[in-house]
Amino acid sequence: MRKSTKQRQTYETSIDVSLNLDAQAPVSIDTGVGFFDHMLTLFASHGRFSLEVKADGDLHIDSHHTVEDVGIVIGQLFKEALGDKVGINRYGTAYVPMDEALGFVSLDISGRPYLVLDAEFTNETLGNFDTELVREFLQAFMVHAGITLHARVLYGINTHHKIEAIFKALGQALSQAIKINPEIKGVNSTKGLLE
Numbered sequence: 001m002r003k004s005t006k007q008r009q010t011y012e013t014s015i016d017v018s019l020n021l022d023a024q025a026p027v028s029i030d031t032g033v034g035f036f037d038h039m040l041t042l043f044a045s046h047g048r049f050s051l052e053v054k055a056d057g058d059l060h061i062d063s064h065h066t067v068e069d070v071g072i073v074i075g076q077l078f079k080e081a082l083g084d085k086v087g088i089n090r091y092g093t094a095y096v097p098m099d100e101a102l103g104f105v106s107l108d109i110s111g112r113p114y115l116v117l118d119a120e121f122t123n124e125t126l127g128n129f130d131t132e133l134v135r136e137f138l139q140a141f142m143v144h145a146g147i148t149l150h151a152r153v154l155y156g157i158n159t160h161h162k163i164e165a166i167f168k169a170l171g172q173a174l175s176q177a178i179k180i181n182p183e184i185k186g187v188n189s190t191k192g193l194l195e
């Protein structure tokens, strides 16, 4: 089974995460940041993987440390659960419409972290979630997972819809990329290694 679990404790956050790439349940998210919980739930359910997150962060400051640190741990768990990456598709791409907004994600589980994010949000906050933390989450996740990640909101009006489209697209692209493909012998690289 491709699964991994981790507890991480700092002076800013205390985080407990379990990931199973080969199960679709349970998905249970509790970070104290409602909108972020909503996004991670969509991320996991569209990604078709099981994800349990319990985070206690310094929300009396703001949601920055909590969102960033959860991104770090989820990224680490993906890297660990994927192991040597033998047989996985490696690439995934998804367009996701959410009413008037259209989100796009294309990614490569390459071992080379790189983020391209092209998105603008009108609302600075959604509940106690700062919308600039979308970048912080993606940055933390892709660095620690070793993923080349391109994310874009092509158009849209409503900030909630725009961010939701990105997280659903991220889940769907990941679900393709992590899938074991019987046609792929070894790792999907002419180099023979995905670090």
Ligand SMILES: [Mn+2]
Binding pocket: 038, 160, 164
């Ligand atoms: Mn929603």
